[in-house]
Amino acid sequence: MVEVAMGTRLMKAAVCRRPTSIGALTITDTAVPAVPEDGVLVRVHASSANPVDLYALTPVAHLQRGRKPAIVGTDFAGIVESVGSRVTRYRPGDEVFGGVRGAFAEYAAVAEDGAVARKPAGVSFEDAGTLAVAGTTALQALRDHGGVASGQRVLINGASGGVGTFAVQIAKAFGAEVTAVCSARNVELVRGLGADHVVDYMRDDFRRSAGGFDLMLDVAGNRSWSECARLLKRGGTFVGVGAAGVQHGSGGGLRLIRHLLDVRIRSIGGGKKVVVLFVAKLNPPDLETLGELVESGRVKPVIDRRYDVTRVAEALGYLDEGHSMGKVAIGIGA
Numbered sequence: 001m002v003e004v005a006m007g008t009r010l011m012k013a014a015v016c017r018r019p020t021s022i023g024a025l026t027i028t029d030t031a032v033p034a035v036p037e038d039g040v041l042v043r044v045h046a047s048s049a050n051p052v053d054l055y056a057l058t059p060v061a062h063l064q065r066g067r068k069p070a071i072v073g074t075d076f077a078g079i080v081e082s083v084g085s086r087v088t089r090y091r092p093g094d095e096v097f098g099g100v101r102g103a104f105a106e107y108a109a110v111a112e113d114g115a116v117a118r119k120p121a122g123v124s125f126e127d128a129g130t131l132a133v134a135g136t137t138a139l140q141a142l143r144d145h146g147g148v149a150s151g152q153r154v155l156i157n158g159a160s161g162g163v164g165t166f167a168v169q170i171a172k173a174f175g176a177e178v179t180a181v182c183s184a185r186n187v188e189l190v191r192g193l194g195a196d197h198v199v200d201y202m203r204d205d206f207r208r209s210a211g212g213f214d215l216m217l218d219v220a221g222n223r224s225w226s227e228c229a230r231l232l233k234r235g236g237t238f239v240g241v242g243a244a245g246v247q248h249g250s251g252g253g254l255r256l257i258r259h260l261l262d263v264r265i266r267s268i269g270g271g272k273k274v275v276v277l278f279v280a281k282l283n284p285p286d287l288e289t290l291g292e293l294v295e296s297g298r299v300k301p302v303i304d305r306r307y308d309v310t311r312v313a314e315a316l317g318y319l320d321e322g323h324s325m326g327k328v329a330i331g332i333g334a
């Protein structure tokens, strides 16, 4: 337990006090956040693990937050417990979801204008708790950076993880013809999400794919620019989302930046639109879009494994292996 003033209300949370290995992350008692004047205090019911949560454990992240302790976790879904004096849009009892730093905890505070939206009634807390980071990334990569449109041929490399499973379904919702790249064990999963063609990267040589794609979403980030470029039409768009081998504690962040810069530099003058180093920006309208897509059944979050928050280190350890099939859900005292 940490030292807190007498009378302070306590909650369970995954607190990172210093750079740490995933296995050393534990749940401790810490103070419930104050209700912001312009925000709401949410009783969190569900969350999910994202690579950005692994970044929170690194020395660089620790320095960025001024060496202060921080609660790990981003995605949340829960019920508004109390609202600040300046809040107009939410009331206690509202069901909400979104993304905020410090979500692997029983309570999270979020600004009314922050990344929070009403949870559609027909969407479970568990499903809503998977949407913010991975869903927004897939949506913004395809729609805002990729300009996806009906009838386009879209290639998604790394189609079976958190971002990839949303991307396949969102691209189909936009009317695209989707080719998904994943490993053998995920072929049926990805086909079930609506992919028109599936390439098993363990059996089929990626470079021998027919090509002629309007848009390539590179979530796996394990291919050179020359391999990707020849699959795109002239004037086609490449959106780099992630990179391979960025496991926690492996200098992965640097490898990601190096890979994306390499793509950026090698692609200059190649007649293709290239978007790299984009960082998804969580916002209420996009959360609402994701909520509607799920409520209407056009997108169904794929949940690979479920962990209680007390086992958050195991959840993050599994994500860090880099082969989750969809999302790793985290339940928090619902």
Ligand SMILES: NC(=O)c1ccc[n+]([C@@H]2O[C@H](COP(=O)([O-])OP(=O)(O)OC[C@H]3O[C@@H](n4cnc5c(N)ncnc54)[C@H](OP(=O)(O)O)[C@@H]3O)[C@@H](O)[C@H]2O)c1
Pocket (backbone or CB within 6 Å): 050, 051, 052, 133, 134, 137, 157, 158, 159, 160, 161, 162, 163, 164, 181, 182, 183, 184, 186, 201, 219, 220, 222, 240, 241, 242, 243, 244, 246, 277, 278, 279, 280, 319, 322, 323, 324, 325, 326, 327
């Ligand atoms: N730019 C942004 O704002 C942003 C936001 C979120 C995430 N990201 C990045 O996006 C990446 C994916 O995130 P995520 O949440 O989807 O991670 P994830 O859930 O761990 O998914 C990783 C996926 O990569 C697949 N994969 C591994 N090796 C592959 C290969 N050689 N070819 C094709 N697929 C392969 C795995 O599938 P198999 O098991 O089938 O190999 C797995 O499904 C990460 O690098 C993350 O940092 C970027």
